[in-house]
Amino acid sequence: MAPDRAIAVRAAEPSLAARPPVALYIHVPFCVSICPYCDFVVYAGRAARGRDDQVDRFVRALANELELRADDLDASLGSPGSPSTRPPLRSVYFGGGTPSLLPARVVGRLLERVQARFGLAADAEITLEANPGRDEVGDLAGFKAAGVNRLSLGAQSMDEGELRRLGRRHCPQDVVAAVRLARRAGFSNVSVDLLYDIPGQTPARWQRTLDVVVELGVEHVSAYALTLDDLDAEGVTGISGDHLPLRSGARRWRERARLEQDEDQAADLYRIADDRLTAAAVRWYEISNWAVPGRESRHNLAYWGRLSYEALGPGAHAFDGDATRRWNAARLDAYLAALLPSDGSPPRSPPGGSESLAPDDVAGEAMILALRTRDGIPAGATADVGVASALHWAEENRLLEARSRGRLVLSLRGRLLSNELFARLV
Ligand code: SF4
Incomplete structure (x- = not known):
C-alpha cells in the first residue's frame, strides 16, 4: 500500500487492533556539544x-534492547517473514543526537540484527542523521556500504551568523562539503534540515539559505520554526x-531568544520557503516538509499515517498502529542499568511509560495527522457534528480547499494557521 493511500484509509477508519511495525526508529543520544535550543x-x-x-x-x-523488543513482537505477533503476521520493515531511521558519530561497522552490525530479527524489505528506506561539521559528519562511504541509503543533514542555516547564534x-x-561527500559516497537521497524564526534572521538571509540549498540539489528539505518550549514546565x-x-x-x-521571535515574520519566512522550494520543483507534502516527488520520507509518512513503528534508545517512542504509544525514559544511566545489568542478570526493558488514546481521540489524532499532509482527508470523512463544523469553518475561512478525488487539503493559509484548526478538532 502506498503511504499516501494509507493516510487516507487510516484517517477514515481507525482500527482497534495493534499492528506489526512497518518502521523502526533508533535513537543515538550523543553529540559533540549541545545546542541551547535542542529538545532532543x-x-x-x-x-x-x-x-x-x-x-x-x-x-x-541498544543491541540488547533490539533483541528484547523483537522477542516481544515474536511472542505477540509471530516471527518476521510471514506477510500476514510480521511483514519486513519498510524503513529504519537512525536519529539523534548525532548518529554519524557512530563507527560505520556498528551501524552495519545493528542493521544485520534488524534484518535478522525484524526483516527488512528489499527497497527499505534506511536513513541516518549526520551533522555537517568536519568532526561530526562521520564515515559517509562506510555508512553507505553498511546499507544506509538516505542521509539527513542537520544544516539548519547557510548563514554563518545564524549558525553561531544557534x-x-x-x-x-x-554543509556544501557534506553534500558533495554524500554524493561521492553514492547517496542519491539527501535531505537537509533547516530552521526559521531564528533570532536576528531576516527574510533576505533566509532567502539566501534557501537559494544555496536549492543549488545543492538535495531531494528533500525539512524547515521547522525554531520552538523554544519549557520542557520542565x-x-x-x-x-x-x-x-x-x-x-x-x-x-x-531561550528566554533571550524568545524576545526576538516574531510570529508574523515567521509566517512570511514560511511563505518564502514554500515559494522558493516549489519553484525548484521540491513540493510540500507535509506542513514542514518538501521533497522532489518520489523522495518523500517514507519513515515520517509512517508517523503521519499512524502506522505501527518500533523504537529503540533513550527517549524513543514506539506506536502500535492503533491507540498505544510507549516510550523509553530519557536517562542514559537508567537505560544502561536495565539493559546491561551489573549483577549478571538478564537484560530487562528500560524504564519508560505508555499511554493509550480513547477511540474518539484516535479519530481526532488520525484526522489531524492526515491533514498535515498533502493528501489531506476524504471530504465527508466524519459523522461527528463538532468535527464537521470545524472543517466547515476551515473551508469558509480558506484554510482548507477541495482537491481532486474528493480530498480536503490545507491551503497555504491553512498550513500557516493549522494550529487554529487542529485546536478545534481535539
Ligand atoms: S546537534 Fe542536533 S541533536 Fe545535537 S545538540 Fe544540536 S540540535 Fe541537539
Missing part, C-alpha cells in the same frame, strides 16, 4: 567522546519522562 535526548562532553565515553556501553545496551559547530561551507523531564531537564544556560538562552 542528548548527552555530550565526556559521555560522548574520549577515553571514558559511554558510546560502547550504549551500543551494547550554537552550531559547523559553517555553511561544511510541561512535565516531561521527570524520572520516567522522555526528555532531559533544561540546563540553566539553555534556559537563559
Whole structure:
C-alpha cells in the first residue's frame, strides 16, 4: 500500500487492533556539544567522546534492547517473514543526537540484527542523521556500504551568523562539503534540515539559505520554526519522562531568544520557503516538509499515517498502529542499568511509560495527522457534528480547499494557521 493511500484509509477508519511495525526508529543520544535550543535526548562532553565515553556501553545496551523488543513482537505477533503476521520493515531511521558519530561497522552490525530479527524489505528506506561539521559528519562511504541509503543533514542555516547564534559547530561551507561527500559516497537521497524564526534572521538571509540549498540539489528539505518550549514546565523531564531537564544556560538562552521571535515574520519566512522550494520543483507534502516527488520520507509518512513503528534508545517512542504509544525514559544511566545489568542478570526493558488514546481521540489524532499532509482527508470523512463544523469553518475561512478525488487539503493559509484548526478538532 502506498503511504499516501494509507493516510487516507487510516484517517477514515481507525482500527482497534495493534499492528506489526512497518518502521523502526533508533535513537543515538550523543553529540559533540549541545545546542541551547535542542529538545532532543542528548548527552555530550565526556559521555560522548574520549577515553571514558559511554558510546560502547550504549551500543551494547541498544543491541540488547533490539533483541528484547523483537522477542516481544515474536511472542505477540509471530516471527518476521510471514506477510500476514510480521511483514519486513519498510524503513529504519537512525536519529539523534548525532548518529554519524557512530563507527560505520556498528551501524552495519545493528542493521544485520534488524534484518535478522525484524526483516527488512528489499527497497527499505534506511536513513541516518549526520551533522555537517568536519568532526561530526562521520564515515559517509562506510555508512553507505553498511546499507544506509538516505542521509539527513542537520544544516539548519547557510548563514554563518545564524549558525553561531544557534550554537552550531559547523559553517555553511561544511554543509556544501557534506553534500558533495554524500554524493561521492553514492547517496542519491539527501535531505537537509533547516530552521526559521531564528533570532536576528531576516527574510533576505533566509532567502539566501534557501537559494544555496536549492543549488545543492538535495531531494528533500525539512524547515521547522525554531520552538523554544519549557520542557520542565510541561512535565516531561521527570524520572520516567522522555526528555532531559533544561540546563540553566539553555534556559537563559531561550528566554533571550524568545524576545526576538516574531510570529508574523515567521509566517512570511514560511511563505518564502514554500515559494522558493516549489519553484525548484521540491513540493510540500507535509506542513514542514518538501521533497522532489518520489523522495518523500517514507519513515515520517509512517508517523503521519499512524502506522505501527518500533523504537529503540533513550527517549524513543514506539506506536502500535492503533491507540498505544510507549516510550523509553530519557536517562542514559537508567537505560544502561536495565539493559546491561551489573549483577549478571538478564537484560530487562528500560524504564519508560505508555499511554493509550480513547477511540474518539484516535479519530481526532488520525484526522489531524492526515491533514498535515498533502493528501489531506476524504471530504465527508466524519459523522461527528463538532468535527464537521470545524472543517466547515476551515473551508469558509480558506484554510482548507477541495482537491481532486474528493480530498480536503490545507491551503497555504491553512498550513500557516493549522494550529487554529487542529485546536478545534481535539
Ligand atoms: S546537534 Fe542536533 S541533536 Fe545535537 S545538540 Fe544540536 S540540535 Fe541537539
